Amino acid sequence: MVCKIKKGVAAREIKGRYYVVLPKEMKLVKLNKTGSFIFGLLSARVPEKLIPQKLAARYKVSPACAGRDLAEFIRELKKAGVLS
């Protein structure tokens, strides 16, 4: 599965956190540290399947746990219209 940030989604990394405008609600949200890390990887077009590994290394969790967190994060952002 290829997961991409949708065209026209406004976002900026400011002081280590991503601020993203949710397109459906036109609402500005601030991602938490982990979310910002994942969003940064998605912005840099890192393939989704490589992200759990990077998450696990960064936050010293098991790849399985990182995979679950990633799946949850992606589900939320898809629902909000941020990811395709």
Add this chain to the structure above:
Amino acid sequence: MREKELAEITEADLIPAWAMLELTHRCNFKCSHCYVVKEKIKELSSAEVKDVLDQLAAAGCLFLAFTGGELFLRKDVFELLAYAVKKRFVVTVLTNAFLLDAAAARKLKALRIHEVSTSLYSLKAGVFDKVTGVAGSFTKVMGALRALKKAGVRVRIKTPLMTVNYAEEKSLAAFAKKNGFSVLFDPVLSPKNDGSVKNTGQKIKAGVLEEVVQRHCGGWSFSDKYPERNVLCSAGKNFAAVSPSGEVLPCLQLPLSAGTLREKSFNEIWKNSPVLKKIRGLKLSALKECAGCKNIRYCNRCPGLALLENGSLYGKSVSACEIAAVRSGCCNG
């Protein structure tokens, strides 16, 4: 409310999260109240504008408004807007809308422009055309508003209230509401960017100003805790502006060049400009007239207007004083 939090963080850290980019000073209208001083300048090329956008994004800018002059006079405008959307800015377009037809409106929607902001001076063709100095402009702009609405583009109407149109505020507000547009009224006319006031002849006079300001009685939020916030602003702190020739300004209303992007990077100018350092260092205690003013809690002083009206960044702003006095009277019975 994330925008407020973002404003506080970026103001403290001097990150230009908000910016305005003037693409041109050329215009197809001749508005009587226009503040732009038209000089012969070499506008930034498409490639230069894109480079500015890259630099603004890298500096942390998220909210970007494109303005002019009339930006749709530039042939590359859609290319530049598309680039800005690709760079993930929240893009707002400030236009007189004269050149926007149905195809342009659909393009703006497809580009996912956040909002189009346009001035609607009147619902009467004669009044509108008199303000713009262009016969037929009312018909064209109303057509553009219909096209934008049909295309599903968010629209904001901005109306400077002047002697010729203040009486229309209610009907303009009703028009905006009926069409799902947001609306903003402003009784302040800025002098021209060279300080000349020849464009302020339509400014509403004292008795009428009271009537206009009182319509909004109670709708203001001022800081009692931080009164300096009422008389200073975020220009040059978390707000930047860029002129058509690449001058970096603290704000379009504060036309003091901090440096030119044709000579230095945005980052270098933003970090080291003495002009920006001076503006960032302004303190309430240095504003002698304002520091002791009894109306400070009702004031919306703009440092740029103070400079243009009185020639001093440290002085009062006559238009802010007039409005603050009315608000004070209004709130204190």
